[in-house]
Amino acid sequence: MxxxxxxxxxxxxxxxxxxxxxxxxxxxxxxxxxxSPYLYVAPFFIVFGIVGLFPLLYTAYVxxxxxxxxxxxxxxxxxxxxxxxxxDSQFWNALTNxxxxxxxxxxxxxxxxxxxxxxxxxxxxxxxxxxxxxxxPYAASLVSIGIIFANxxxxxxxxxxxxxxxxGLDPIDWQASRFGSHVAIxxxxxxxxxxxxxxxxxxxxxxxxxxxxxxxLIDGAGMWRRFFNVTLPLLKPTLIFVTITSTIGGLQxxxxxxxxxxxxxxxxxxxxNQFQTVTLYLYQSAFENYSLGYASAIAWVLFLIIILxxxxxxxxxxxxxxxxxxxxxxx
Amino acid sequence: xxxxxxxxxxxxxxxxxxxxxxxxxxxxxxxxxVLGSLFPFYxxxxxxxxxxxxxxxxxxxxxxGGNFFANAxxxxxxxxxxxxxANSIIVSGTVTLTTVLFSSLAGFAFAKLRFRGRNGLFVFxxxxxxxxxxxxxxxxxxxxxxxxxAGHLQAVIVxxxxxxxxxxxxxxxxxxxxxxxxxxxARVDGCSMIRIFWNVCxxxxxxxxxxxxxxxxxxxxxxxxxxxxxLDAGNPTVQVALEKLQSGYxxxxxxxxxxxxxxxxxxxxxxxxxxxxIVAGIMQGAxxx
Numbered sequence: 001m002x003x004x005x006x007x008x009x010x011x012x013x014x015x016x017x018x019x020x021x022x023x024x025x026x027x028x029x030x031x032x033x034x035x036s037p038y039l040y041v042a043p044f045f046i047v048f049g050i051v052g053l054f055p056l057l058y059t060a061y062v063x064x065x066x067x068x069x070x071x072x073x074x075x076x077x078x079x080x081x082x083x084x085x086x087x088d089s090q091f092w093n094a095l096t097n098x099x100x101x102x103x104x105x106x107x108x109x110x111x112x113x114x115x116x117x118x119x120x121x122x123x124x125x126x127x128x129x130x131x132x133x134x135x136x137p138y139a140a141s142l143v144s145i146g147i148i149f150a151n152x153x154x155x156x157x158x159x160x161x162x163x164x165x166x167x168g169l170d171p172i173d174w175q176a177s178r179f180g181s182h183v184a185i186x187x188x189x190x191x192x193x194x195x196x197x198x199x200x201x202x203x204x205x206x207x208x209x210x211x212x213x214x215x216x217l218i219d220g221a222g223m224w225r226r227f228f229n230v231t232l233p234l235l236k237p238t239l240i241f242v243t244i245t246s247t248i249g250g251l252q253x254x255x256x257x258x259x260x261x262x263x264x265x266x267x268x269x270x271x272x273n274q275f276q277t278v279t280l281y282l283y284q285s286a287f288e289n290y291s292l293g294y295a296s297a298i299a300w301v302l303f304l305i306i307i308l309x310x311x312x313x314x315x316x317x318x319x320x321x322x323x324x325x326x327x328x329x330x331x
Numbered sequence: 332x333x334x335x336x337x338x339x340x341x342x343x344x345x346x347x348x349x350x351x352x353x354x355x356x357x358x359x360x361x362x363x364x365v366l367g368s369l370f371p372f373y374x375x376x377x378x379x380x381x382x383x384x385x386x387x388x389x390x391x392x393x394x395x396g397g398n399f400f401a402n403a404x405x406x407x408x409x410x411x412x413x414x415x416x417a418n419s420i421i422v423s424g425t426v427t428l429t430t431v432l433f434s435s436l437a438g439f440a441f442a443k444l445r446f447r448g449r450n451g452l453f454v455f456x457x458x459x460x461x462x463x464x465x466x467x468x469x470x471x472x473x474x475x476x477x478x479x480x481a482g483h484l485q486a487v488i489v490x491x492x493x494x495x496x497x498x499x500x501x502x503x504x505x506x507x508x509x510x511x512x513x514x515x516x517a518r519v520d521g522c523s524m525i526r527i528f529w530n531v532c533x534x535x536x537x538x539x540x541x542x543x544x545x546x547x548x549x550x551x552x553x554x555x556x557x558x559x560x561x562l563d564a565g566n567p568t569v570q571v572a573l574e575k576l577q578s579g580y581x582x583x584x585x586x587x588x589x590x591x592x593x594x595x596x597x598x599x600x601x602x603x604x605x606x607x608x609i610v611a612g613i614m615q616g617a618x619x620x
Contacts, residue, residue: 029523033444036524040440041452043433044493048459051490055467055474062469119361122353132606133365135613139602140372141553143570144591147577148371151378151584154386159374162389195368196613203614214347244461252463255555262577279465279556286469287560299466310461 056303059296067293069286074293081297091298093273094281095305097182101257101277102250104186109194110242114235116198118227121205131202134195145188146259153184153260175261181275188256197242204238205231244313251306254279278302372595379403379589386584402589406576409586411565412593415572422484422568423551426491430547431540433493438501439532443509444524453502459495468560475561486561487568491551497543500616504539505532542612545605549598569594 063081067074085091116134124130137145152159153174161171174184208231216226257275261267268284269276276284278298286295378385381396406412440446441453471490472481480486509532517527533540555570562568564575576590602609 032524034446037440037444037446037449040436040444040528041498044437044456044495044498045452047433047490047492048464048495051471052459052462052464052467055470056462056464058470059467062473116361116364119353119357121351122357123351124353124357124361128607128610130361130365131610132602133368134361135606135610136365136368136372136599136602139549139598140595141555141570141573141598143553143555143573144375144595145371147573147587147591148375150577150582151386151588152371152374157386159391162391166390191367191371195364199610199613200616206614210350213350217347217350218343248461248463252465259574259577262582263580264578267578282466283556283560286472292469292473296469299469303463303466306463307461 059299059303062293063296063300065293067291067296069290069292077293081294082301084294085297085301090273090276090281091278091301094269094276094278097178097269097273097275098251098253098277098279100179100182101185101189101253101275102247104182105189105193106243106246106250108186109190109197109246110239112190113194113197113201113242116194117201117205118231120198120202131199134198136195137192138196140192142192142255143259145192146256149184149188149191149256150260150262175266175270176274178274181260181270185253185256185260185275188260189250189253193246197246200242201235201238204235208234240313244310247309247313248306251302251309252279253277254283258283372592372599375588375595376592378584379592381585383583383585398585399589399592402585403593405586406590406593410572410575410590411567412569412572412590415567415569418484418567419552419569422487423548425488426551427544427547429492430494430497431544434497434501434543435505435533435536435540436528437493437498438503438505438536439509439528441498441502442505443511443514443532456495456498460499465556468557471557472560481561482563482566484562484566487554487558490557491554494547497547500543501536501539505536508539509535542608542615545601545609546612549601552598 064076064078065074066077066080120127120130120134140148153161155161155171155173155175158174160174164171172180174180212230212234213226216230221229254277257269257277257280258267260275261270263271265271268288269280273281279302282295282298282302285291285298376399377391377393377395379402380399381391382398385391385396441449475481475486480489513531513535514527517531522530553570554568555574558568558571559574562571564571567575573587573590573594577587
């Protein structure tokens with residue numbers, strides 16, 4: 001690319017008198033080459049600065065005040081919001097719920113996604129059709145999913161309890177029971193994301209050279225040995241990528257529990273907060289109790305927890321980012 | 332494999348040849364998963380096509396009734412659904428357009444232009460992929476209120492004009508898709524940078540831009556927390572309108588699920604038409620990311 005600024009612009013054709021000082025057009029062109037890159041990357045940095053970075057930092061500032069919505073003169077109270085937060089049983093409850101739902105959704109999801117990827121990796125007839133079919137839940141909005149599953153898991157007239165009763169089991173109050181509600185919400189999350197993650201794992205599986213599997217087979221390795229000794233080690237970077245993204249998303253879970261029980265008083269995580277997540281508590285504190293300072297403290301603590309868990313994941317992978325990217329073969 | 336055929340027995344050779352060949356069970360398990368994927372959509376339509384009486388039966392009939400259009404009409408009477416649809420189209424359309432444009436521009440710069448701080452800035456963008464910016468909604472809300480934007484569509488559009496993911500994605504694609512020779516040839520012809528972007532780079536990266544457009548549109552269409560916070564019931568997006576339909580002491584499920592069906596149909600159509608590209612997009616993104 002350094003060649004570019006030496007290439008003469010349109011005006012100065014060969015044979016023309018070479019002026020000792022660069023022409024205006026020449027200077028304009030050099031300026032264009034120098035400045036344009038910054039102009040092109042600027043929109044991202046401006047938008048991110050104003051609506052991403054600044055609000056996050058300002059959240060820390062707001063969290064030091066007793067700040068009610070509409071209050072023009074909030075009182076500075078130092079770290080009191082954080083002190084209150086650590087003594088707030090509702091916060092610990094929300095954090096426990098979030099982690100419980102996260103584990104119930106991410107662990108089975110990853111296992112089923114790998115299994116599905118293995119199935120989709122076979123030489124199927126109509127391969128694309130199957131892939132689209134598996135991915136369909138991704139088309140549903142989280143709000144729609146929340147509403148539909150709230151109906152399916154309805155304690156009185158829900159289809160799931162209807163089926164349970166028909167086969168002779170006791171119905172479960174999916175909304176009132178703490179663990180039951182976590183399972184139901186985890187099922188919603190899994191329903192939407194398993195197929196998506198299966199495709200990601202599938203892409204990584206297809207990048208594994210077939211010869212490795214053939215060689216392992218000839219050496220007498222059975223299906224499971226081949227999976228654990230060939231497939232799994234080579235999938236590691238992808239699995240960690242999937243884990244990190246689902247950590248960042250999963251710990252902020254909001255929409256599914258928000259819509260799981262629509263009753264007034266229950267729509268912030270159940271009548272006794274049995275499925276209230278941290279982001280729901282943040283929402284309730286800020287936009288229903290109007291305690292902007294306290295809600296900001298919640299946001300920052302959640303932010304730190306997410307960063308911490310993401311960093312742990314990152315160091316576990318070592319220098320994942322330096323692995324050369326393998327490309328999917330295009331048809 | 333040709334070097335091996337002398338010393339492996341016929342059985343093993345056959346196993347190698349059939350490696351990766353699907354069994355019947357593979358199709359059966361996949362079919363169960365596809366049915367499971369479809370079922371909630373069908374259920375939503377089923378309830379929407381009947382009346383609430385159906386829900387009092389333990390195992391209701393699985394054939395649609397004839398009330399869908401009546402229930403859908405009630406959706407439009409209960410919440411400003413036309414307005415919500417129009418709002419969602421405006422918001423998602425604008426966000427998609429700007430995201431694709433700004434991401435392609437930045438991707439072009441990061442992939443093909445040389446400038447001071449390029450690598451540092453790009454690493455910064457990759458790092459911001461992991462930053463949960465959603466947690467900054469409180470100051471953002473305060474700022475929008477001060478600006479008088481709360482309740483207006485620009486409050487939902489402006490924060491989403493361009494994303495870190497978009498820039499990252501376009502950069503990765505542009506690196507391979509746009510040869511330096513083309514850029515240099517355009518320079519020799521006297522093209523300015525912006526013309527090179529518009530006439531040389533954009534045509535070369537169109538496939539990636541199309542995939543980014545699809546995902547951005549879906550993401551924006553489905554966005555919920557921020558629109559719920561900053562918009563009001565009178566001027567909602569589709570997702571906010573759905574939430575308003577559902578909340579209350581008595582949930583009229585024929586009505587609400589008619590709403591979710593209506594809201595899902597546009598995205599389902601996109602899926603059926605562009606399924607192949609969406610799948611390809613996810614799989615490429617996975618290996619490149």
